[in-house]
Amino acid sequence: MPPFAPLPAGLPQTVPFIGPETLERRRGTPFAARLGANESAFGPSPLAARAMREAVGGIWKYGDAPSHDLTHALAGHLGVTPAHVMVGEGIDGLLGTLVRLMVAPGDAVATSDGAYPTFNYHVTGFGGVLHKVPYRGDTEDPQALLDRAHQTGARLIYLANPDNPMGSWHKGTVIRAMLDDLPPDCLLVLDEAYAEFAPADAIPQIDADDPRVIRMRTFSKAYGLAGARIGYAIGAPDLIAGFDRIRNHFGVNRIAQAGALAALADPGWLAHVVASVAAARDQIGRIGAANGLTALPSATNFVALDTHRDGAFARALVAALQARDVFIRMPGTAPLDRCIRISCAPDAELEVLAEALPAALGEAASSS
Amino acid sequence: MPPFAPLPAGLPQTVPFIGPETLERRRGTPFAARLGANESAFGPSPLAARAMREAVGGIWKYGDAPSHDLTHALAGHLGVTPAHVMVGEGIDGLLGTLVRLMVAPGDAVATSDGAYPTFNYHVTGFGGVLHKVPYRGDTEDPQALLDRAHQTGARLIYLANPDNPMGSWHKGTVIRAMLDDLPPDCLLVLDEAYAEFAPADAIPQIDADDPRVIRMRTFSKAYGLAGARIGYAIGAPDLIAGFDRIRNHFGVNRIAQAGALAALADPGWLAHVVASVAAARDQIGRIGAANGLTALPSATNFVALDTHRDGAFARALVAALQARDVFIRMPGTAPLDRCIRISCAPDAELEVLAEALPAALGEAASSS
Numbered sequence: 088m089p090p091f092a093p094l095p096a097g098l099p100q101t102v103p104f105i106g107p108e109t110l111e112r113r114r115g116t117p118f119a120a121r122l123g124a125n126e127s128a129f130g131p132s133p134l135a136a137r138a139m140r141e142a143v144g145g146i147w148k149y150g151d152a153p154s155h156d157l158t159h160a161l162a163g164h165l166g167v168t169p170a171h172v173m174v175g176e177g178i179d180g181l182l183g184t185l186v187r188l189m190v191a192p193g194d195a196v197a198t199s200d201g202a203y204p205t206f207n208y209h210v211t212g213f214g215g216v217l218h219k220v221p222y223r224g225d226t227e228d229p230q231a232l233l234d235r236a237h238q239t240g241a242r243l244i245y246l247a248n249p250d251n252p253m254g255s256w257h258k259g260t261v262i263r264a265m266l267d268d269l270p271p272d273c274l275l276v277l278d279e280a281y282a283e284f285a286p287a288d289a290i291p292q293i294d295a296d297d298p299r300v301i302r303m304r305t306f307s308k309a310y311g312l313a314g315a316r317i318g319y320a321i322g323a324p325d326l327i328a329g330f331d332r333i334r335n336h337f338g339v340n341r342i343a344q345a346g347a348l349a350a351l352a353d354p355g356w357l358a359h360v361v362a363s364v365a366a367a368r369d370q371i372g373r374i375g376a377a378n379g380l381t382a383l384p385s386a387t388n389f390v391a392l393d394t395h396r397d398g399a400f401a402r403a404l405v406a407a408l409q410a411r412d413v414f415i416r417m418p419g420t421a422p423l424d425r426c427i428r429i430s431c432a433p434d435a436e437l438e439v440l441a442e443a444l445p446a447a448l449g450e451a452a453s454s455s
Numbered sequence: 456m457p458p459f460a461p462l463p464a465g466l467p468q469t470v471p472f473i474g475p476e477t478l479e480r481r482r483g484t485p486f487a488a489r490l491g492a493n494e495s496a497f498g499p500s501p502l503a504a505r506a507m508r509e510a511v512g513g514i515w516k517y518g519d520a521p522s523h524d525l526t527h528a529l530a531g532h533l534g535v536t537p538a539h540v541m542v543g544e545g546i547d548g549l550l551g552t553l554v555r556l557m558v559a560p561g562d563a564v565a566t567s568d569g570a571y572p573t574f575n576y577h578v579t580g581f582g583g584v585l586h587k588v589p590y591r592g593d594t595e596d597p598q599a600l601l602d603r604a605h606q607t608g609a610r611l612i613y614l615a616n617p618d619n620p621m622g623s624w625h626k627g628t629v630i631r632a633m634l635d636d637l638p639p640d641c642l643l644v645l646d647e648a649y650a651e652f653a654p655a656d657a658i659p660q661i662d663a664d665d666p667r668v669i670r671m672r673t674f675s676k677a678y679g680l681a682g683a684r685i686g687y688a689i690g691a692p693d694l695i696a697g698f699d700r701i702r703n704h705f706g707v708n709r710i711a712q713a714g715a716l717a718a719l720a721d722p723g724w725l726a727h728v729v730a731s732v733a734a735a736r737d738q739i740g741r742i743g744a745a746n747g748l749t750a751l752p753s754a755t756n757f758v759a760l761d762t763h764r765d766g767a768f769a770r771a772l773v774a775a776l777q778a779r780d781v782f783i784r785m786p787g788t789a790p791l792d793r794c795i796r797i798s799c800a801p802d803a804e805l806e807v808l809a810e811a812l813p814a815a816l817g818e819a820a821s822s823s
Contacts, residue, residue, distance in 0.1 A: 088666035088667075088691060088693055088694055089557065089610065089639075089640045089641055089642040089666070089667070090640060091556055091557060091697055091700075092555075092556065092557055092558055092559040092562070092610075093559055094559065095555065095556050095697065095700050095701055098700040098701065099700065100696055100697075100699045100700050101699070101700065102520060102699065102704045103704065104520075104704070104705075106517065106519060106520045106521075106705070107516075108519040108520075108523065109519070109520065109521065109523070112523065121516070124516075124517055126515050126516055126517060127515050128515060129515075130512075130515050131514060131515060136511050136512070136514070139511045139514065139710070140508045140511050142682075143504050143507045143508050144498075144504070145682065146499060146504070146507065146679070146680055146681070146682045146683055146714070147494050147495050147496060147497075147498050147499060147679040147680070147681055147682065148475075148489070148492075148494055148681060148682050149474065149492055149494060149675070149681045149682055150682050150684070151474060151476040151477070152470060152472075152474045152476075152477065153474075153477065155476065155477070155480065176544065176703065176706055177705070177706070179703055179705060179706065180703055180706060183703055187460075187463065188459055188460065188463050189457065189459060189460055190460055191460040191461055191462065194460070212700070212701045242457065242460075271457075272457045272458060273457060274457040298456035298457070299456075299457070307517070311514070311515040312514055312515070313514070313515055313516060313517045314510075314513065314514045314515065314516050314517055314518050314708060314709030314710065315514055315708055315709070315710070316518070316705070316706060316707070316708050323456060325456055326456055328468055329459055329463065329468070331468045331469065331470065332459075332463050332466040332467065332468050332469065332580070333463055333466065333580045335544065335547055335548050335551055336470045336471065336472070337472075337474070337545070337547060337684075338544055338545070338547065338548060338684060339684070340682060340683055340684050340708040340710070340711060341682030341683070342507070342682065342683070342708070342710055343708060346514070
């Protein structure tokens with residue numbers, strides 16, 4: 088076989104996450120509660136669903152390469168110009184394009200140990216060198232990220248606010264202050280996938296023309312369109328324009344464009360989801376507390392439950408819950424991995440969790 | 456602004472194609488006939504459309520990363536194993552991943568002058584060096600491609616069979632014979648986007664385990680799902696597995712997965728489309744002939760009409776047709792650019808073309 092290019096030849100065959108369908112095929116049975124991927128089981132706006140069904144009639148046409156209507160609607164929604172917005176195939180796709188745009192082989196990139204694996208996958212995939220700093224307690228540590236970026240000459244700092252997998256958050260003023268301490272030639276990648284669930288003061292006030300930061304948002308979480316693969320980046324126009332040098336111009340699904348546009352125009356549904364998620368967070372906390380687990384504060388659509396044990400126990404608990412038809416995930420590294428991570432969902436699915444948890448805890452205790 | 460990495464810093468801000476919606480916004484009016492992107496205005500299978508509408512209900516879930524069900528269905532359809540098939544975000548997306556997998560900066564790649572611009576965009580975008588050979592008449596020239604690949608040590612040869620933009624094709628035996636003359640370490644990228652429209656003997660018989668070739672197929676053309684962004688590669692398992700090192704694992708839209716699966720299961724609709732396309736090719740030929748233009752033989756869902764003039768005339772004709780609400784495209788380089796390229800479509804749209812063509816030809820003759 089003709090050999091791969093040297094960079095991919097040195098990469099492992101990997102996947103950042105094992106999806107629930109893959110697990111179901113391995114198990115041979117479907118999950119009764121899908122609480123592991125921070126999807127929104129509350130679903131998209133009915134208006135978005137209708138728009139998507141109607142868009143099926145035009146699916147024989149390629150999508151609009153600049154996602155013009157959605158880009159303009161987002162600009163209006165955000166109070167920026169269309170030149171500040173780039174629509175792409177979800178944050179995963181946008182992160183890949185951004186890493187390719189900014190990181191040459193051997194370049195340093197700073198992130199937190201336990202933060203988003205797919206970002207790491209892209210950095211490694213383009214030959215970047217990851218430098219990871221520990222969380223500080225259960226939050227990402229802005230000062231440690233900045234320090235490491237200075238030490239290594241990092242081209243990117245990745246920070247999710249609110250954070251995944253812990254659900255924690257910083258005030259926007261903390262994020263905003265990071266910009267003044269960035270090393271030269273370093274861009275802050277601010278992943279705001281969960282922004283819609285966060286307190287208002289967690290969202291930093293940043294001039295849209297500020298070239299030191301790019302923000303990533305998505306329709307996969309609060310808008311309930313994870314399977315549509317559509318998200319957007321917000322940044323200075325010269326940075327945003329850079330995406331056009333390398334992106335897959337016709338890569339966004341036409342139905343996704345229609346669904347996102349309609350979802351954005353239904354703030355009432357968004358408010359309903361945000362309220363439902365808040366209620367579900369409380370319910371997950373109660374379920375955890377009834378079983379000796381402590382919910383960490385969350386500004387997202389999931390809750391990290393502290394098992395007060397170690398990673399081996401939490402891994403056994405995840406397996407025991409999966410064996411009881413409950414799909415969840417957990418942080419990948421210590422000490423975060425003392426927790427399990429439960430996505431918010433309607434009551435019926437949380438009830439499945441509540442019923443499975445006592446026996447799963449017992450099994451985990453005896454096996455770990 | 457933090458600078459781009461050196462490779463993208465040297466790239467132009469570009470787009471391989473200007474989409475029809477962009478042109479419509481510039482014009483201020485919609486096209487009456489959309490005949491420029493080789494989409495299928497005959498639409499997808501009604502079963503696929505229904506499957507997509509039904510899939511909207513599950514759009515809150517991420518898609519299945521390995522596209523398991525579709526991959527297995529394709530394997531059965533093709534008589535290969537699932538390990539020979541990689542589903543991705545259309546051929547455009549798959550080509551980008553393949554180039555990244557095989558081409559290091561500075562590596563040579565051979566293609567034809569006037570062949571698919573998006574492939575060239577990916578090669579340039581990953582730092583590859585394009586070496587273009589002329590068409591031989593109106594077909595791509597296998598021997599010239601092989602010769603150039605040997606001269607340059609090319610890692611990839613790109614060849615579309617049937618060809619876009621000319622609609623021409625080689626017999627499968629010609630393509631098959633190329634494999635034995637490839638340089639060492641060179642992979643043949645066989646773009647079969649239009650395979651479903653081609654004579655059976657244009658599709659080469661190649662052992663699925665042959666590591667010297669990768670074939671690209673799509674649901675965008677005959678299956679009428681261009682906006683869904685879903686296609687697949689067929690190749691030796693070790694090559695196909697390489698995609699998992701770098702691809703965006705959760706990048707395929709969930710509705711697209713459902714639509715493609717249902718489309719594949721409706722061979723009757725495919726036969727209907729193929730027959731409708733054949734009739735439309737004939738009709739485009741008649742419309743051309745009535746206006747002094749000669750249809751080139753086509754094994755695709757479009758027809759290249761020879762204007763018997765030069766590129767300046769053809770460009771003026773494309774502009775004159777667009778001004779009359781007919782969206783078409785044309786080859787980009789001489790001598791292919793003496794032709795205009797018309798996508799097959801239902802009679803009503805071709806009638807718009809027939810009505811616009813005489814005056815457009817007159818305008819082009821007076822302006823070029």
